[in-house]
Amino acid sequence: MVAEHIAARGIRDEQVLDAMRRVPREEFVRPSSRSVAYEDHPLPISHGQTISQPYIVALTVEAAHIDSSSRVLDIGTGSGYAAAVLAEIAADVVTIERHPSLADGAREVLDRLGYANVTVVTGDGTLGWPDGAPYDAIVVAAAAPRIPDPWLQELADGGRLVMPIGKPGLGQSLKRITLGPDRDPRFEDLGGVTFVPLIGAFGTEPDRFGG
Template identity: 65%
Template sequence: MVSEQLESRGIRDERVLDAMRRVPREEFVRQSTRRNAYEDHPLPIDEGQTISQPYIVALTLQAAQLAETDCVLDVGTGSGYAAAVAAELAGRVISIERHPELAAAAESVLKRLGCDRVTVIVGDGTLGYPDLAPFDAIVAAAAGPRIPAPWVHQLAVGGRIVMPIGDSRFGQALTRATKSSDGALRRENLGAVAFVPLIGEYGVSDRS
């Protein structure tokens, strides 16, 4: 997976590559799809959600430029896989999931694997988590029409937001936004992607 899907497609951050090697992806997918766990495409999980393909997880975390002491807000826990990889790179990961069943399942797997740097919270991820702000990075596994305003307020100066922006009708672009000292965001387009919608007060309406 690392050599054929990540390094060959431009993932160069050695810390990200090592983290992807260490986290057992098969632990985060359904039993019926374990044989496909390391293939280069998303896989279905419960509640109509997916676990992102390995390359997208690596690209997102490489773009987030995580340091060992960073506090990261991970929006859209899903299976918990991306949070587990992020926890290999950062000091603390706060992961928010709107589906209680997914949150409970992810928390169980993370605890079993000893991922004690991840805290899973049930809630509206578009609101962020002000109790533990500011965050050094915010990463999202769902696409919204714009960056939620609470995330901008909760992001530290110099912090990075990496999220897909757009919708299924007009397409999505993985975007990195870095917060400058005056509070402005410098945006970079990292390429076309396809994600589930970011549901919440500052996202899109609930389609479930």
């Protein structure tokens, strides 16, 4: 998976490649999907959610520019796979999931695999998690047409926010947003993507966009 689908497509950060090699992706998918766990495409989990394709996870983590001292906020835990990849590199990861059963399942798997530097929170990810702020990086696994204000407030000076921006069905782009010394956001386009909609107080409303 790493050689054929990630490194071959341009991911160069050795920390990210090593993390992708170490995390057992089959532990984060349904039993019926274990035989295809290392193929490069999303897989369904519960509540209409998916585990993102490995390349997109690697691209997001690489774009976040994290290291062993980083504190990271992960929005949209899902099964916990991206949080595990982040935890292989970062000092601390806070991951937020709005579905209690998904959060409980991710917490169980992450605990069983020994990821003691991950805190799983059940709640509205669009509100962030101010108790752990400021964050060196925030990564997001759901798309919205705009950045929720709490995330920019919780991001450290010079911090990186990596998220898909756009509306479902109307085109989304993965963006890296970096806060400069004046805290004005600088945007970089990382390419087209397709994600589920961000739901929450500062996110996409499900009755408007079919989330």
